[in-house]
Amino acid sequence: MSSLNSPLTGLPISLEEATVKSLPGTVCYVTDFITKAEEAAILEKIATAPKPRWKTLTHRRLQTWPSDLANNTLLESPLPPWLINPIIPRILSLPVNADDPSLNMFSDSPHKAPNHVLINEYLPGQGIMPHKDGSAYHPVVCTVSLGASLCLDIYGSNEHGGTESGPRWKILQEPRSLLITTGEMYTNYLHGIADVTADTNLNSETVANWDLLGHPELLKDGVNERQSRTSLTYRDVLKVSKLGRRLFGTKA
Ligand SMILES: O=C(O)CCC(=O)C(=O)O
Numbered sequence: 001m002s003s004l005n006s007p008l009t010g011l012p013i014s015l016e017e018a019t020v021k022s023l024p025g026t027v028c029y030v031t032d033f034i035t036k037a038e039e040a041a042i043l044e045k046i047a048t049a050p051k052p053r054w055k056t057l058t059h060r061r062l063q064t065w066p067s068d069l070a071n072n073t074l075l076e077s078p079l080p081p082w083l084i085n086p087i088i089p090r091i092l093s094l095p096v097n098a099d100d101p102s103l104n105m106f107s108d109s110p111h112k113a114p115n116h117v118l119i120n121e122y123l124p125g126q127g128i129m130p131h132k133d134g135s136a137y138h139p140v141v142c143t144v145s146l147g148a149s150l151c152l153d154i155y156g157s158n159e160h161g162g163t164e165s166g167p168r169w170k171i172l173q174e175p176r177s178l179l180i181t182t183g184e185m186y187t188n189y190l191h192g193i194a195d196v197t198a199d200t201n202l203n204s205e206t207v208a209n210w211d212l213l214g215h216p217e218l219l220k221d222g223v224n225e226r227q228s229r230t231s232l233t234y235r236d237v238l239k240v241s242k243l244g245r246r247l248f249g250t251k252a
């Protein structure tokens with residue numbers, strides 16, 4: 001823990017301390033954002049969710065809470081308590097800068113907090129194609145990683161509007177870490193996870209958040225052998241509709 005972490009919470013005093021400086025937009029990485037006990041409790045809740053909660057894709061499986069979006073709209077419903085506590089209050093407690101402790105990452109978002117969580121599970125050899133997250137969400141994404149480490153690859157777009165052939169940057173996400181991506185990184189770049197069984201060639205030159213890692217020593221010879229990794233992606237869906245209004249056919 002660096003001297004810029006609060007002695008009380010162990011978290012950075014502000015997100016300025018957690019900013020990945022080599023990346024465009026504002027990207028923040030907080031190692032050990034949750035404890036091992038908190039991680040285990042959330043993984044247990046995910047594992048015991050009713051089977052139909054899982055949607056299985058070819059390369060990963062996922063749960064959507066409180067529900068899937070329809071026409072980019074969320075049907076208003078609270079998140080379950082185990083996805084709220086301790087993560088959401090802790091995200092909101094992180095000041096954007098030390099000068100104004102009242103300003104957090106969701107101060108500008110319509111609902112002032114995330115209202116939607118995607119749970120993605122990746123086994124070794126599984127990943128997600130490079131993509132942008134699109135316009136349904138306020139452009140702030142908070143990802144909490146559980147279980148194991150993997151690399152998020154960041155791609156630029158080429159002149160034809162396609163994805164560049166190789167990633168420009170790699171961000172290593174350790175278990176129990178929080179990654180926040182905003183701004184240009186959200187709107188102009190794509191992110192993906194390679195479908196490999198090991199992330200290789202990891203070092204201070206190739207990993208953008210190397211200086212912010214909690215346990216770089218675990219990457220023996222620059223290799224991260226993939227194990228089952230689950231991510232919680234917290235976002236604020238811009239359009240929320242109330243069931244009552246829908247039933248009576250008035251516009252949300
Ligand atoms: O699992 C991750 O870290 C990324 C997930 C993601 O990009 C998404 O759900 O849009």
Ligand SMILES: [Fe+2]
Nearest residue numbers: 131132133191
């Ligand atoms: Fe994404």
